[in-house]
Amino acid sequence: MAGLLQALVGASEKAAHIARLCRQEEPLFQLLVAEKTGADRNRRFLQDFKTLADVLIQEVIKHDLGKEFPELKGHIHGEESNEFRNGQGEMVAVRVCTTPGETAALLLSVLEPERAAAELLAAAVHRDVALGDAELAGVALSIPPQDLAIWIDPIDSTNEYIGGREDVAPIDGIAPAGLRSALVLIGAYDRRTGCPVLGVINEPFFCRDPLTHRWQGRYHWGVAYGDTRLCSLSPPPLRPTPCVVLSRAEGAAVRAALGPLCGDRLRFAAGAGYKMLCVILGLADAYILSEGSTFAWDACAPHAILRALGGGTVALAAALRARRVGDAGPPPELVYNRPAEEAAGVERWANRGGLLAYVHPQHLEFMLAALAAVPGL
Ligand code: 2IP
Ligand code: CA
Ligand code: CA
Numbered sequence: 001m002a003g004l005l006q007a008l009v010g011a012s013e014k015a016a017h018i019a020r021l022c023r024q025e026e027p028l029f030q031l032l033v034a035e036k037t038g039a040d041r042n043r044r045f046l047q048d049f050k051t052l053a054d055v056l057i058q059e060v061i062k063h064d065l066g067k068e069f070p071e072l073k074g075h076i077h078g079e080e081s082n083e084f085r086n087g088q089g090e091m092v093a094v095r096v097c098t099t100p101g102e103t104a105a106l107l108l109s110v111l112e113p114e115r116a117a118a119e120l121l122a123a124a125v126h127r128d129v130a131l132g133d134a135e136l137a138g139v140a141l142s143i144p145p146q147d148l149a150i151w152i153d154p155i156d157s158t159n160e161y162i163g164g165r166e167d168v169a170p171i172d173g174i175a176p177a178g179l180r181s182a183l184v185l186i187g188a189y190d191r192r193t194g195c196p197v198l199g200v201i202n203e204p205f206f207c208r209d210p211l212t213h214r215w216q217g218r219y220h221w222g223v224a225y226g227d228t229r230l231c232s233l234s235p236p237p238l239r240p241t242p243c244v245v246l247s248r249a250e251g252a253a254v255r256a257a258l259g260p261l262c263g264d265r266l267r268f269a270a271g272a273g274y275k276m277l278c279v280i281l282g283l284a285d286a287y288i289l290s291e292g293s294t295f296a297w298d299a300c301a302p303h304a305i306l307r308a309l310g311g312g313t314v315a316l317a318a319a320l321r322a323r324r325v326g327d328a329g330p331p332p333e334l335v336y337n338r339p340a341e342e343a344a345g346v347e348r349w350a351n352r353g354g355l356l357a358y359v360h361p362q363h364l365e366f367m368l369a370a371l372a373a374v375p376g377l
Helices: 001-025 026-032 040-066 100-111 115-125 158-163 254-264 270-279 296-308 315-326 344-351 362-371
Strands: 076-078 083-085 090-092 149-157 183-190 196-206 215-227 228-231 244-246 266-268 286-289 312-315 355-358
Touching: 001 026, 001 040, 001 083, 001 115, 001 149, 001 183, 001 196, 001 215, 026 040, 026 115, 040 100, 040 149, 040 158, 040 254, 076 183, 090 100, 090 115, 100 115, 149 158, 149 196, 149 270, 149 296, 183 296, 183 362, 196 296, 215 270, 215 296, 228 296, 228 362, 244 270, 244 312, 254 266, 254 362, 270 286, 270 355, 286 362, 296 312, 312 315, 312 362, 315 355, 315 362, 355 362
Parallel strands: 076 149, 244 266, 244 286
Antiparallel strands: 083 090, 149 183, 183 196, 196 215, 215 228, 286 355, 312 355
16 A cells, blocks of 8 residues: 555656646647737637646546556546547547557647647656655555545646746745646545545646756655554644735635734735645645635645644634534544535535634634634634
């Protein structure tokens, strides 16, 4: 089972490579930023291509994990559907074929006439990834893959990925926007309980290599299964005054309620996964979101890592409700196996009622107390 954690990391590395490739290689980059040329055809193509990058990355992860762990087949889910409408209006099911040549031909049926782009992508899809990570190789786990299922967000913060800003200065280590917030998220949860068990976050655009000027990535992983807690990172130190990271879309009521608690330590960032990563890295102590604007695939991987570090991710509205009726039990955490039956499409998997991601349980208590006073939450 050490194999599954390594396979998740390996899949995230391949995904990150494809994400970088689309920005680095001219034939692909031109498609990604085609909107800027202004031509109508290109404007439509932009929409198509960024979706294709997402769909393809998800299919690669699905394919590689399913091949190595047949028990997971049918239990690997993601944000995207692999059905893709090409420029001629035909439906193409994007998938990984047996050979790079076949995959390139399939991709060309979507990208026609961009042959070079199709071939570059196909080569990346079929590339073998060597990890060379001694710490990760030494992790020995025994979690039966047939008890697990997977959530993939192939690229979280797509808007920042497409926008590609590199000049956004971090504030106390937190990038308010830009390429840094585009992440690959792969999480495994317990099929029966819905609890997150393994998580991998890959940052494809962590920094530029000073010599080659190419983007370099990094990854983080965590395990929270039974009594096992393992993580590539150490728990961050407890700060007396918590720092909270929010979406720029967060409402005034939540901002006002947090004021007395954090003073000037409110931060804003793009990307749901990136904000959870800020908590994992100790750049913030909590990420609070009052709306159902994130989904199972956004939260599963970072939630598993937070649990590995002794924290978690609470279902905000349900936790506040429980508190108001005097429920003394632990606040309910998000689960990943229960769709909202009355909702349709992607909304079935929305984290309805918002969330609160934390790393230190002491902070959780403070924040729930402050938020319980907000009318309408
Ligand atoms: C999005 C992305 C957004 C986030 C939203 C997610 O995922 O992470 O940035 O909004 O909740 O669903 P915000 O930045 O306001 O937190 P995607 O980019 O995969 O659609
Ligand atoms: Ca997302
Ligand atoms: Ca996404």
